Amino acid sequence: MPRPAQPAPLFTNEQGQPRSWVPVGPALEANPEPNTPQARLGLAVDPTGAPIVSWGEDNGAVWGYFFRRAEGNVWSQAATSVFPLPASTFSPPGRPVFAVDPQGRPVMALIEATGHSTSTVRLRRWEGRFWSVLGLGLQAANNRLTEVSSASLAFNCSGEPVVAWGEIGPDEPSLGIHVSQWDGQSWQRVGERLSAYPDGVRGDGSNGIRPSLAVDSRGLPVVAWEESAMREFISRIHVRQWDGTRWLPVGGGVASEDMPSKGDSYSPALVLDGADVPYLTWTQYEGEDSRVLNQVRRPSGARWEGILEAGPRSEPVLAALGSRVFLLFAREDRLEIHTWDGQAWQLVGGPLQALPGETKLGEWALAVDPRGLPVVAWVEYSRNPFSPGKVGPVDWGETQVHVWRFQ
Template sequence: MPNLKHLLLLSCLGLSPACIDVPPLEDPPKEDPADPDADFTFTATPAQEQVLPGGTLDCDVRLAWADTTGGAVTWSLVSPPAGIELQPFTLPKGETRATLSIRLGAGTEPGAYTLTLQGKSGTVTKQATVSVTVGKAGDLVVNWVVPTPGKAYTRGPLLLQFTVEGGAAEQVEILKDTTVLVKPTGSPYSFTWDTTSEAEGTYQLSIRATRGGAVFTSAPRTVIVDRTAPTVASFLPAKDAVTVGVRDSIQVTFSEPMNPLSVTEAAVGLKTGAGDAIAKSVALSADGQTLTVTPLSDLTAPSTVQVDLTAAAGALTDLAGNGVASAPAWSFSVPTWLPMGGAVSAVGGATSTESVVLKLDHDDRPILAWAESDGSSKNIYVSRWNGESWFMLGAPLSGFSAIGTNAATPTLAIDTAGEPVVAWGETTGNGDERTVFVRRWTGTTWESLPSPTPPSSLDTLFNPSLTITSDNTINLFTSLYDTAGYSIICYQHSNQAASWQQPWELHDDPYLFNPGAPVSTTSGGNIFVAATVFDDHTSKRNIAVYKGKEPYLGGTTLGNSSTTPSIGADSNGRPWVAWSEFDSAPQSDGQIFWARWEGSSWTAPVAVNTRATGNSTPSLALAKGGPHVLTWSGIIDSERSILVSQWSANSWQTMNAPLNALSAAGTPATAPSVALNSTAQPFVAWTEADASAASIYVVRINR
């Protein structure tokens, strides 16, 4: 009889537009003959749901390897009930399907059983359960051949086949819900149900066999009559979307599950804006409702991508065989930069942010620090990107509790635990007196570090700059005013220390006066500081760079009327510096210059090539294993924007169009801050103002 069932199954193929739930096709696993303990899964489907004592339960097993193909798999029953047995069966390596024959002894007790089938390959063991009902000796057992377990979908004729074992039945009926659909005769039993006159909906079919007044019933089968064409419910990216990532997939969601056998790569057209085909793969989700189109390589940025599903109309069908009536075609844009959320501001209403600083933690999550007024006090705010949005780290920061405080000029560094340390300057309310405050994030709250104490009670500290060395020592450089002049001093704090160590001053030089605006960086155990100084040799403020407590590097200052330095150290541990220069007032002719320390001297300062005017506030980030990045603010086509260049072929090369978050004219973008992640991909933050307030915007490179 099992052979008869197999013949009946084969005979039904191709005779009906109906479709049984079919699992999605999967890509073949990668071969790895060296892995005897490869992970796998399997399914077990019984050919019968009812068996008589002394009979055989045929069970179809299908194997799927998780990552790599393993060796042979041996199947057995775990603690089988009395009278039920499976001789150990081994599926040879390279095969993924077999039929197991589970024997039921003549004395097997009638009833419902759940059998545990186990597959073992190497040290990996997996299990699945199989349900079967054992009838009484002398009873009839009725089993479906088609439809198989699960839901059957049809829009027309549906072949119904079943078997009756254990003797001859006096009457056999196919029930549609509770009414008799037909009384077939003959064996094997077969009937083609024409559903075209049936209302669309779900039906329960069962078989009822009668003998000697006893009734024997099969397990039910669910049949869904569906003549409605599926539709496209939604798709992503949206039509005309402008913020699509280079690795984003295209997804189309349908109104109902689709037949995976109808899904082909040719059903979806994917092209560039110029009409060139983009290689892709297509896959249907487990529930059959979402089609995912994945480009085989990263999309080009910037570019336009066209998606065309018109070829899918009619060819792509639901499980009943109804074709998609119409399918969309649309396009979207892949930009050079992807926005990370929208405008960032801690205080609602028309309040302006300023002095934004961007750093990345050890998990490459961006962290921002900035100053913002709530209308009565100006505080420091710190926010971290969680992958989807910005969330504030703790409460607003201020060194004083009174209303009317004025916290400004934040500086930010990441400690060895990957948590932010922030410092800022704040007016005390006593004339021009200021104090520097430092806080360290513990993961849940801000920990107060001691405020650095100036050498004299008459001295004022301001403009802090933080950097943290590999031993987790916090280095805090601040400008100091002592009523006679300006200098820069360094405070250091380690994890074990309860207070700051005795501060030290940058090396004094008789020809350099009033250093200010310190910025700092570290490389290994070295600390580099860049500052503006008045150079008596040139009678102008230029840039001096110091290595720790040593005299300024090269014995020469950089630039000509230089301001706003930015500093970084390359993979060789040598500092690079960028700054802005202005020769006139108003500062419409500003240029960005840069220079690199060669070990014994500086390269000649060179202006960055740009068509922008009024260039100012550079921010420099040096990469290990990727191009360095330089950002600044400049005016192009009458609009102040953020300019970005990367180091390539021994020069700074412009990276695409300028950055502006707001499309309206008269919305200046200023004071950028750039940081690179562990794979040298740049992130840029800046402040951009509209007519009422200034907010922070952040983007990342689309790579």
């Protein structure tokens, strides 16, 4: 998606009136029956500025993924469900990655089971009438005993997908990060296996998982991931950039090394602004009581500097377009969106809640439209989905997918 040379005013519209959060059409669900909660949420904005949302749900007959595109305040079907597929090809624990390419086509990276405890990453692209499968499943080992973990998706300067994923092959003691890009005909590897602790150096291996991928204006990928050395039992966030021939560390390579207690760091979210400056956030556990302290950092020479004071924020995610960088997180079951103005973070509108009364949040996602304005999607429960002492779908509460944009 092209980066705007001059984004629209953020806090006021073109007439000088204050912007606010506005629902995009009605709440979404595939099955109107209660107790069919939505999960595995995805959000993107196409080149025309229309939000496209995806989610997984049981529609009463089959579990599948559903897609809707906003046309004004009306939701139209953006694509038919990826599923049903043979049960042997679907690994329920794996959350897919959803994006829209520069031509406006939905693309989904799915972790699919290939056997007992084995899997691959497979990309599907909506061609307007059907889902095409891009090449073979992504497995660096090319072995039926390979197991993959979570993946991340971006697009290069040609509009082709680039994917990062975690993998452990049959002869490897631990998970490593791999990157490949589609050249229009087949998948091409980008460099070697990424691992902060190469096997044999420490003698105990390590596990690299949950990559977050971005591609700069030259088409070169940048990857952040969490990795734990097995002997140390501490997860850290590592960042590398491809320079065309090799992977180089960014900001010294370890973004979370100087945290006070050296606590575990999980689930990085990485974006690049219009000047290709990386912004990074993650979930950090600190202290004996495992307090959650999230922050945002960017590289400054050989280190990562914090530009958001560490504080209690749940599952932060970032999105950026041009000069605009946005941060989305949950606090006390309300969603907050902040933007970086170059010196400080500013709240964008007020906390978001769609349903009246006491509610609970499920998953959430963030995107930026071509004007540089944020769009948010989230799952909201009408009551606590996990009632104390009770188990089962009847206690999950009613849920819906909500999409709001700042306009």
